[in-house]
Amino acid sequence: MKPAPFAYRDPDSVDEVLALLAEHGDDAKLLAGGQSLGPMLNMRVVSPEFIVDLNRVKALSRRGTSADGGFAIGALVRQAELEDDPAFAVAQPLAAAALPWIAHRPIRNRGTVAGSLVHADPAAEWGGIILALDARLAIRRAGAPPREVEAENFFTGILETAVEAEDLLAEIRLPPWPDGARWGFREFARRRGDFALAGVACRFEVDGAGRCRSVRIGLVGVGDTAVRARLAESVLEGEPPGAELFAAAAAAVGKEVEPLDDGHASAAYRRHLAEVVVADALAEAWEQDGRDEG
Amino acid sequence: MNELREVAVTVNGTVYDERVEPRLTLADFLRHSLGLTGTHVGCEHGVCGCCTVRLDGAAVRSCILFAVQVDGHRIETVEGLADGESLHPLQEAFSDHGALQCGFCTPGFLMTAIEFLERNPEPDEDAVRDALSGSLCRCTGYQSIVAAVLDAASRLRQGA
Numbered sequence: 001m002k003p004a005p006f007a008y009r010d011p012d013s014v015d016e017v018l019a020l021l022a023e024h025g026d027d028a029k030l031l032a033g034g035q036s037l038g039p040m041l042n043m044r045v046v047s048p049e050f051i052v053d054l055n056r057v058k059a060l061s062r063r064g065t066s067a068d069g070g071f072a073i074g075a076l077v078r079q080a081e082l083e084d085d086p087a088f089a090v091a092q093p094l095a096a097a098a099l100p101w102i103a104h105r106p107i108r109n110r111g112t113v114a115g116s117l118v119h120a121d122p123a124a125e126w127g128g129i130i131l132a133l134d135a136r137l138a139i140r141r142a143g144a145p146p147r148e149v150e151a152e153n154f155f156t157g158i159l160e161t162a163v164e165a166e167d168l169l170a171e172i173r174l175p176p177w178p179d180g181a182r183w184g185f186r187e188f189a190r191r192r193g194d195f196a197l198a199g200v201a202c203r204f205e206v207d208g209a210g211r212c213r214s215v216r217i218g219l220v221g222v223g224d225t226a227v228r229a230r231l232a233e234s235v236l237e238g239e240p241p242g243a244e245l246f247a248a249a250a251a252a253v254g255k256e257v258e259p260l261d262d263g264h265a266s267a268a269y270r271r272h273l274a275e276v277v278v279a280d281a282l283a284e285a286w287e288q289d290g291r292d293e294g
Numbered sequence: 295m296n297e298l299r300e301v302a303v304t305v306n307g308t309v310y311d312e313r314v315e316p317r318l319t320l321a322d323f324l325r326h327s328l329g330l331t332g333t334h335v336g337c338e339h340g341v342c343g344c345c346t347v348r349l350d351g352a353a354v355r356s357c358i359l360f361a362v363q364v365d366g367h368r369i370e371t372v373e374g375l376a377d378g379e380s381l382h383p384l385q386e387a388f389s390d391h392g393a394l395q396c397g398f399c400t401p402g403f404l405m406t407a408i409e410f411l412e413r414n415p416e417p418d419e420d421a422v423r424d425a426l427s428g429s430l431c432r433c434t435g436y437q438s439i440v441a442a443v444l445d446a447a448s449r450l451r452q453g454a
Contacts, residue, residue: 001338005296008316008362038358039339042319051316055363080352104428106406107340109352110359192427 004047012056017168018142024050025165031055032076035103035111036119060170065091069176075169079108079116092174094132094183094201098125101185104193114169117154120161120225123195125187127155127226130172131218132183132201138171139163148173155225178214181205182288184281187220188273190264196221197265198273200229200281204236212236217249222259222274231256232278241286250279301365305330306374314361321345323361324371332372332401336430343429346402347371353409372401375408384408384446393442395433403429407443417447 011017021028028050031037040046054060060076063085071091073082079102082088082095089096102108102116102125116126117137130137130151137149139162149162156162163169187199204215215236217229232252239245259270298313305328312327319338324330324347336344338357345357348370375382381389384404394400403426410417410425417425422443423436431439 002319002322003317005315005317007297008299008360010362034358034360034363035340035355038355039341041317042338042358053363100424104343105410105425106343106346106353106355106428110349110354192424 001042003041004044006041006048006051008051008053010053010056012058014057014059014140014168014170015142017052017054017057018140018166020050020052021166021168022142024052028052028165030118030168032115033078033111034115035107036115036121062171063088066173071174073113073172073174075114075171076112077114079103079111079113080105082113083108091177092133093177094185094203095129095174097183098129098185098201101125101187101196101199107193113172117172118161118163118169120155120159121195122158122223122225123197123199123221124226125196125199125201125220128199128201128218128220129185130154130174131226131228132203132216133174134216135175136173137162137169138173140168140170141166146170152228155227158224178205181214182285184284186277186281186284188277198222198259198270198277200274200277202278202281202285204241204285206241210240211238212241212245213238217253217278219253219257219274219278222257222270224260227257229253229256229278236282241282243283246279246282246286249282250275253278299362299365301361303361303364303367303369305369306371312361316360316362318361319357320347320359320361320364320369321356324356324369327361330371330373334398334401336398336402341430342399343402343406344399346405346429348405348409351409351412353406370405372404375404382408383449384411384443387442387446387449388439391438391442391445393434393438399429399431399433403431403439407446411443411447411450415447415451417444419444422447 029048031051031053060074062074063077066072083099116124135151183203185201187196189196199220202217205213207213215233220226232249235249235252254275259267261267302311321335324333334344336342340355340358347356
């Protein structure tokens, strides 16, 4: 339970980080909050030759309103910083409501949003959040122009993302909150703070004719990666919201998800939970008045 | 690979200057390099909460931080809670309520709870249970720990 030896680098600029990644690539691991990497190092699930610690790169700690009115979260922004930021709760109510569900406060004090996303545990809350919010992920690499990946293209497999060995996930970009959008967040875990057996972040708008629009349902814990519940979204899109419609959407979720059997829960149980959390989150969203600020 | 790095860190108000291997965890640094064995090491992967200390005020797991990372920072451990022979009000409350039996998890509970009470001076029971949910105790059943933290909150509000 002690890490294998590694060489430690703690650069203080993004350029230096990218240069180290270009040089060492697969032999290096980036260290942000270390709340996923630390345990993997201790258990020697990974034993990289180099650890590149981001914690001295001040530019990566930025958070706040971006030029387009959205909210930008730098690679070093800790979960607890967002949890304690009243401006974040106003700008991004769905993500703010999900934050207390992420592990425990001492983990959130250190753990970062970017680190959680790049680790890509399929049950991690942020996977569902970025899918529900149509977030964009800003990725940097030495010698290449900065690129943006859409949330729906971010997760590529179990514990795998569009961020490759030479890449730095520099910023998470949450688009401006749509006026009047309604949202819900639900998850079920056996113990407080555990990874969810199933969880959901959802958002939709209701148009002038009283129909659901721009429906997004991001599921976690029910497959190899966080996934959009596209069948359920299509059940809701363009229809007037209500209990019957939500029940139909939840049933669609049960049909489309492909959960895994594992030591924590059977696939059938996870599928059942996915239906329950989706029905509850949609009802939660519908009970809101819809917000105008953003 | 076995390069040593200089670490200058303030622990409980005392400045320490040590040379460490990068892979040395903060928990092992506190215990083995500084002899501060009040911080306990349980699961060594951030789950049990026994090793919780404060880093620049924030409660963190010292088993999944590296000593090299706290260079230039401020750490508080359980050894820094009491003022000489007089216990901190939170420690007194733990003692009065029997909030510990074997005591192995206690340092982590104390360091977690004290940070929580600074952020939430008037918590209800649900908030306390949520705040402590990341710390595991195999002896008490938690009832007495929750009671002690609630009592400590009221003692601290009265300036005890």
